[in-house]
Amino acid sequence: MIISGKKLANNLFLAPMAGFSDVGFRAVCAYLGADVTFSEMISSQALKYSSKKTLDMTITHPFEKVKIAQIFGHDCTDMANASISPALSGFDAIDINMGCPAPKIYKNGDGAALLNNLSLASKIIQAVVSASNKQVSVKVRLGDKQSNIAEIVRVCQESGASFITVHGRTSEQGYSGNVNLEAIALAKSVAKIPVVGNGDVFDIQNYKKMLSTDVDGVMIGRGAVGKPWFFAELLNKPYENKIDLIKKHISILKEHYPEKWLVLYLRKHFLAYASALAVKGEDKKLLATSDSIEKSLEVLSSYNKLF
Ligand SMILES: Cc1cc2nc3c(=O)[nH]c(=O)nc-3n(C[C@H](O)[C@H](O)[C@H](O)COP(=O)(O)O)c2cc1C
Incomplete structure (x- = not known):
C-alpha cells in the first residue's frame, strides 16, 4: 500500500x-x-x-x-x-x-x-x-x-x-x-x-x-x-532484548509526560508486559500497584530472557 x-x-x-x-x-x-x-x-x-x-x-x-x-x-x-x-x-x-x-x-x-x-x-x-x-x-x-x-x-x-x-x-x-x-x-x-x-x-x-x-x-x-x-x-526479524525495548517505550514517554502521571499510567502497560514475560503471582500484584517505574522494571528484568 x-x-x-x-x-x-x-x-x-x-x-x-x-x-x-x-x-x-x-x-x-x-x-x-x-x-x-x-x-x-x-x-x-x-x-x-x-x-x-x-x-x-x-x-x-x-x-x-x-x-x-x-x-x-x-x-x-x-x-x-x-x-x-x-x-x-x-x-x-x-x-x-x-x-x-x-x-x-x-x-x-x-x-x-x-x-x-x-x-x-x-x-x-x-x-x-x-x-x-x-x-x-x-x-x-x-x-x-x-x-x-x-x-x-x-x-x-x-x-x-x-x-x-x-x-x-x-x-x-x-x-x-x-x-x-x-x-x-x-x-x-x-x-x-x-x-x-x-x-x-x-x-x-x-x-x-x-x-x-x-x-x-x-x-x-x-x-x-x-x-x-x-x-x-x-516479519521474522531479530530484535533486541525485551527489557531494552520496554525501556525505550518508557524513555520516550518521559520526554513528554511528568513522572508522577507516568507511574500510574504505566501500570497497565507493565501488566501487559508481565503477561508476555510470564510474570507470576505476587510480582504481578506489585506491578499493578507500583509507585516506582524503576522497581517495576526490576521486576520485569528478573523474568526477562534473551530471545
Ligand atoms: C484498549 C483498546 C482500545 C481501543 N481503542 C480504539 C480506538 O481508540 N479507536 C478505534 O478505532 N478502535 C479502538 N480499539 C479497537 C482496536 O483498534 C481493534 O479494532 C480491535 O481491538 C480488534 O483488533 P485486535 O483483535 O487486533 O485487538 C481499541 C481496542 C482496545 C483493546
Whole structure:
C-alpha cells in the first residue's frame, strides 16, 4: 500500500487503542516493524478546546513512519475542523472512527453508531475529505447488529475514503466470537480502495489467515499490547532484548509526560508486559500497584530472557 506518498514495506498497521497507543508504544511498534501507527481516538469536540489531555494524544515520534490521527464525532463541521486542527499537523493522514461500540461513544451518535446512519457517515467523510489536504481513511466494524459491510465499503469509497480498515465483528458482538474472515474477504472483493483487515491476529497462523482474505494490509491491536516485538516476530526479524525495548517505550514517554502521571499510567502497560514475560503471582500484584517505574522494571528484568 501507499499512504500519503509513502510506500509501506510490510503493510502492517498498529491499531488505534485508547489508553494504550501512546507515543512511546507507537514509536517502539514502528521501530519493530509497524509501517503505520494510529493515535488513540481523538474527540473532534475536545480538539476545539485544545485541552491538554487531547493535545497530549497528538505527540508523534520520528520512529513512526506513517502516522495517522484518528478522530471521532458526529458533526460534519466539527469533524472537518478537527481534521485541519494545527494540533494534527504532525500526522500524515486522518482516520475517522466509525467502529467504536463503547457506550459513551456510541450513545452520543459517534463511532460505530454511524454505521446505523450511513447517509450521515457519508456526509462526515465528504466534509473531512474536502477540508483536509491529507488522505482520509475510515475504520469500521462489519455493521451494527448485522453485517452490511458491502454497503459500508461502498459508502466509504464513494464518499472519498482512501482506504478502509475493517474489524471483522459487528458492534453488538463487542469482542465475542471469532473475527469473521469471510466478511473481511467480502469487503475486499467489493472494494475499489485498499482494505486493511483487523481482528484477532495474535500469532503467525492468525496473521496468515487474515492475509488469505486477500486484504491489502493487516492491523494489529491486542496482539501487540505488552508485546510490541510481535511485529518483528511476524516479519521474522531479530530484535533486541525485551527489557531494552520496554525501556525505550518508557524513555520516550518521559520526554513528554511528568513522572508522577507516568507511574500510574504505566501500570497497565507493565501488566501487559508481565503477561508476555510470564510474570507470576505476587510480582504481578506489585506491578499493578507500583509507585516506582524503576522497581517495576526490576521486576520485569528478573523474568526477562534473551530471545
Ligand atoms: C484498549 C483498546 C482500545 C481501543 N481503542 C480504539 C480506538 O481508540 N479507536 C478505534 O478505532 N478502535 C479502538 N480499539 C479497537 C482496536 O483498534 C481493534 O479494532 C480491535 O481491538 C480488534 O483488533 P485486535 O483483535 O487486533 O485487538 C481499541 C481496542 C482496545 C483493546
